[in-house]
Amino acid sequence: MIVVSNNEGGCGIPATAQMLADGRAALDALEVGLRLVEADESVRTVGRGGWPNLLGTVELDASVMDGTTFRTxxxxxxxxxxxxxxxxxxxxxxxxxxxxxxxxAMRFAREIGAEAGELLMPHAENAWNRWFATEVDEADRRNWPNVPMRELCKQAIDPELGRDTTVFLGQDSNRNIAAATSTSGWGWKYPGRLGDSPIIGAGSYADSRYGACACTGVGEMSIRAGTSRAVVLYMKMGMSVADAVYEAVEDMRRLVGGLVGRVTIHAIDAQGNHKVVAVNGLPENHYWIWREGDAAPHAEPAEIIPISDDPTPRPTAHGRYEVMDL
Structure with a gap:
């Protein structure tokens, strides 16, 4: 048994680990852990307290995958x-x-009686108000929200660099593997933007025969490279979990244009091994892990691999950011 979560999963992984130790199914355990992260207002990239989009609205994405049935x-x-x-x-x-x-999705949520609540917390509302007052020109403020937003989206910088989507990967006592993700996405994103988190094969993928993978950071990169599915396929081809992740990093090196920045790839295999690599990562990049027999989950540093010379935001001649932490 094993569970791996990224840096933001610390408040949820103990509950997930305990459920796995108690013999519960992997997907049940991952869901419980992620719900705790979603409810934690100090985690500002997931659930309640997450950063809003350009309109000041918190939009959430999430996914689950059962690696035995392939249902998602x-x-x-x-x-x-x-x-x-x-x-x-x-x-x-x-x-x-x-x-x-x-x-x-919201109609379905109401139909099943999903728990409703306010997502925009004072810290996020205040930050958005400051951005609106200082970065949006007077004419656009007068006409808001009926203004073009594409340039605002290109120039906005996430208010809290280095924080991520939350991802959980786990294998239970029956050797079933699952993956789950949840995020509020890029702060100040264009309304309706989806990152990789809810996209199966990009932000996460699970196959109980081989392993699972999930990504955080610049979701646009993982979407373009199909990173999570690729890692699992590389393991299916016979690569170790580490080599599969390294091969996925090489795929990312082929990306030209668009957003190229920071991505952390988390992966486990069916034998209980794992690998976490932070592409263009920061020194503080870490993840949480628990294995059968461990007293409690603990943090470990991610391996940092640069694929660009400067992983900081910089505008191109077209005014677009080529490299940005999202």
């Missing part, structure tokens, strides 16, 4: 609900679909 559930761009990971789980359990977004 995902939701994107939902507002007003506290636990998107559980809504994603019910998409998997109750619908013939795999993915709901926006109004449809």
């Amino acid at each position: 559930g995902a939701v994107g761009a939902i507002t007003g609900f506290l636990h998107p990971v559980s809504i994603a789980r019910q998409v998997m359990e109750q619908l013939p679909h795999e993915f709901l977004v926006g109004e449809g």
Whole structure:
């Protein structure tokens, strides 16, 4: 048995580890751990307390995957609900679909009685108000929100660099492997933006025969490279979990243009091994891990691999940021 979570999963992984030690199913344990992260207002990239989009609205994404049945559930761009990971789980359990977004996802959430609540907390509202007052020109403030936002999106910098989506990967006592993610995404994102977190194969993937992978950071990169599915496929081809992750890093080196910045790749294999690599990572990049027999989860540093010379935001001649922590 094993569970791995990223740096933001510290408040949830003890509960997940305890459930796995008690013989509970992997996906049940991951969901419980993620719900604790979603409810923690000090985690500002997930759930209640997350950063808002350009309109000042907190939009949430989440996904789950059962690596034995290959069933998935995902939701994107939902507002007003506290636990998107559980809504994603019910998409998997109750619908013939795999993915709901926006109004449809919120309609489903109301139908199943998902817990509603305010997501925008004072720290985030105050930060957004400061941004609006200082970065939006007077004419656009007068006409807000009926103004073009594409340039605002390109120039906005996430208010808390170095924090991420929360991802959980786990294997239970029956050797079933699962993955789960939850995020509020890039602060000041264009309304409706989806990162990799709810996209199966990009932000997460699980196959109980081989292993699982999930990514945090610049989701645009993981989407373009299909990173999580690629890591699992590389393991299927016979690579070790470490070599599979390194090969996925090489895939990212092929990305040209767009956002190229910081991504952390988390992976486990079916034998209980794991590898976590921070592409263009910061020195403080770490993750949480628990294995069968451990007294408690503990933090370990991620291996840092640079793929660009300068992993800080810089505008191009077109005014677009090529490198940004999201």
